[in-house]
Amino acid sequence: MADQELPCVLVSGFEGPCGVFKDHVGDLQKHFRLITMKEFLKNKTQLSQQIQAVYIWGGEPVIDRQLLQSLPSLKIIASAGVGVDHLDLPLIASFGVKVANTPQAVSSPTADLGMTLLLAAARRLLEGCQLVLSPETESFSINWMGQGVTGATLGIVGMGSIGYKVAQRAKAFEMKILYHNRNRRPREEEEAVGATYCEKMEDLLRQSDFVMLALRLTPETRGLLGRRELALMKPTAVLVNISRGLLVDQDALVEALQTGVIHAAALDVTHPEPLPRDHPLRGLKNVILTPHMGSATHQARRQMMEDLVESVLAALSGLPIPNEVVGRAT
Template sequence: MSDMEMPGVLVSAFEGPHGICEDHVGDLQKHFNLITMKEFLENKTQFNRKIQAIYIWGGKPDINRELLLSLPSLKIVASAGVGVDHLDLPLIASFGVKVANTPHAVSSPTADLGMALLLVSARRVLEGYQMAISPATENFCVNWMGHEVTGATLGVIGMGAIGYKIAQRARAFEMKILYHNRSRRKLEEEEAVGATYCEKLDDLLRQSDFVMLAVNLTPQTQMMIGRRELGLMKPTAILINIGRGLLVDQDALVEALQTGIINAAALDVTHPEPLPRDHPLLKLKNVILTPHIGSATHQARRQMMQNLVESILASLSGLPVPNEVLLK
């Protein structure tokens, strides 16, 4: 089958920070004629009716009304990852276009990173590394200490697939696990990981030594951790965010970190990404930042690609779409 006979799939680019993974291109081209945004914009009349799917990688390409109007044959928007806050779902649905994501591929690696950030921040690993390699270091101080993880209380906000896997991992550290979610888990699921449900977020914040954000960004969860919520946390507590940057009021977080309202923060996500180079979070010693790498493993990213291919092919064949995102 020639490229032009294959279904046309719009992608951001083949190179650059928002390009699709180079290792995946060959697999994708077995099924689709990949058309970059640059190619499409330079010759819309050639490609507009051929494009039947949009393959979103790293949040790109952007989907707006103008793009949707220009793609009359579009059937599905397939987006890598679990979060869909970058998509206007009602707008896309109004064009009769389906949306799919890849929630199962990201849950384990993101939970792994959440625990890594918890451990690194608790034991001050980054500060310790800098001390160990500094030319100015002559002695290691015996009284330089971090915080114990074993037996500590972890509060998980968002007990979906990722949050539950975090609880599974935390149980191995003999942690006391609290969780807050829009709906309570089944009793047997709670018992399996030793988790206690907190109907009120405030109760979780007051009791937790570590607070882990693993919730999706929605209008209801945006800025859910602000000055008031930070003030409820223990002064020794550490905030870990593996969800989305906008879950947290970053100005309030900076203030809380500078004044000792909380002890530290470990953030895989911020708003924007990356932060401006003069942002105060970049200058604080009690902050660890990583570049939104929750799902950044070779295995997870390949699984994401395969899941997207399955969803696109199902949509084009008129079959039920795996991992279809439905309007609520």
């Protein structure tokens, strides 16, 4: 099929931190004519009617009313990842446009990273590495201690696909697993991982040695963990966040880490990203920060791309859309 006959798909671009991954471009171009935002803005009159899909990678391009109004032929917005807090779903739906994401592709790698951060924080891995590499280190203290993971209690806030996969991994570490979720999991799923449901998040916070956030950001969950909730946690507890930075009141978290309200935090997400260079979280020894890399494996990102292609092709053919996001995310 000639390139001009391929359906046109809008992408952010091929360069920069949110550019389409270079290894995926060739595969995408087998199915679509890729139009960058720069190209679109230069040739709006010609391209507006042609673009039928938007391919969001790294949260870009940004979808707003102005863009939607300029794309009368748009049928679907395909967004990499599971979170859709960057999309105004009611607004998009009002234009008759569908939305799809890639929840299956991100679940396992994000759960893997959650356990990585938990283990690293528990055993003070970053501090240990710095100790070994420091030119000032002359000996290793036998009393340089971390926290045990085996037999400890893990509280998972948000038991969706990612949270459940975290529980599967934690079971292998013989951890006691508590979880809080809007809806309780079926009993057989709880028994499979040895998880106990906490109807009130406060009960989970009081009992857990490690608290892991694995839920979506919505207006209801924004600021879910604030000063009051952090104060309920054990002074030896570790907070792990693999979801969204805005779930946590960062100022309250800094205070809790500085004053010993909680022991440590391991954060793959913050707000903003990256943090300002002078942000106090960056200077604390009891904090591990990673660059929102939950799904950042070659295998997962390729699966994300393939899932997005499948959803776009289905939408353009009038077929049921895999991983369609219906209504407002909850």
